[in-house]
Amino acid sequence: MVCQYRKIGAVLASGTMKFLLVFDFDHTIIDENSDTWIVKCAPERKLPNGLRNSYQPGHWTEYMGRVFVYLGDNGVKEDEMKRTMTTIPFTAGMIDLLGFIGENKELFDCIIVSDSNTVFIDWILKAADFHKVFDEVFTNPAAFSSTGYLTVQHFHAHHCTKCPKNLCKRKVLKEFLDKQLERGVSYTQIIYIGDGGNDLCPVTFLKKNDIAMPRQGYTLEKRISQLAQSLSPVQCSVLVWSSAIDIMSYLKSLIKE
Numbered sequence: 001m002v003c004q005y006r007k008i009g010a011v012l013a014s015g016t017m018k019f020l021l022v023f024d025f026d027h028t029i030i031d032e033n034s035d036t037w038i039v040k041c042a043p044e045r046k047l048p049n050g051l052r053n054s055y056q057p058g059h060w061t062e063y064m065g066r067v068f069v070y071l072g073d074n075g076v077k078e079d080e081m082k083r084t085m086t087t088i089p090f091t092a093g094m095i096d097l098l099g100f101i102g103e104n105k106e107l108f109d110c111i112i113v114s115d116s117n118t119v120f121i122d123w124i125l126k127a128a129d130f131h132k133v134f135d136e137v138f139t140n141p142a143a144f145s146s147t148g149y150l151t152v153q154h155f156h157a158h159h160c161t162k163c164p165k166n167l168c169k170r171k172v173l174k175e176f177l178d179k180q181l182e183r184g185v186s187y188t189q190i191i192y193i194g195d196g197g198n199d200l201c202p203v204t205f206l207k208k209n210d211i212a213m214p215r216q217g218y219t220l221e222k223r224i225s226q227l228a229q230s231l232s233p234v235q236c237s238v239l240v241w242s243s244a245i246d247i248m249s250y251l252k253s254l255i256k257e
Helices: 034-041 060-073 078-085 094-103 118-127 169-182 197-205 219-229 244-256
Strands: 017-023 108-117 136-140 142-144 150-152 190-194 211-214
Touching (some): 034 060, 034 108, 060 108, 060 150, 078 118, 094 244, 108 118, 108 169, 118 136, 118 142, 136 169, 169 190, 169 197, 190 197, 190 244, 197 211, 211 219, 211 244
Parallel strands (some): 017 108, 017 190, 108 136, 190 211
16 A cells, blocks of 8 residues: 655645545544444443344444434433443544644644444543534434433435445535535645545545545455455555554644645
């Protein structure tokens, strides 16, 4: 895989360089899966076999809806869920990276595109005081019902056959870029940071001046490698990371040049 450092950014009307950072959330910003972490709130910290085995590929959001009903039926309240979720560890170096981005917001626009949900991400980011680092969060909408049950919905509808039914991250990224263009903001370098199989679709949308940053040892890195081996590599450059300090080092190189 190729590692190419380039100093390329969007030049705005003010003449300022601007880069777009796109983050996944689970196993990228946090070092766990937020949806499976919530199971710690369940009786005996586990789900019944029937519920656990009810997941169908491509329908994770529906599965989590059933998990939330089970938690609600067992008297798990919002406060307990929030306490549990805010104990999730961040990935190594991520606190330093997000602090660095926060100190350099004039250079970086920053979004999250995640298959988690609005409630979990909001709780976690606000507890760590990182919510202002991100300009927008694109994820499945969630809310507590009048009876205290957490409910979750699909983020959107799409026709991509490569992505789960509820979320195509490529579509999200394309629509965000189109909206920014209408505002007069274009990015000549997008930096995509993720780990999962559902991050491959947006990575294949990236152009040769962009960079994909897959987490070492995770599905996205393996899928990108498979594409290269089958002689259909991604267009963008690729830089693998194991600690968010690796990402921060790359961003610092952009600023220094």
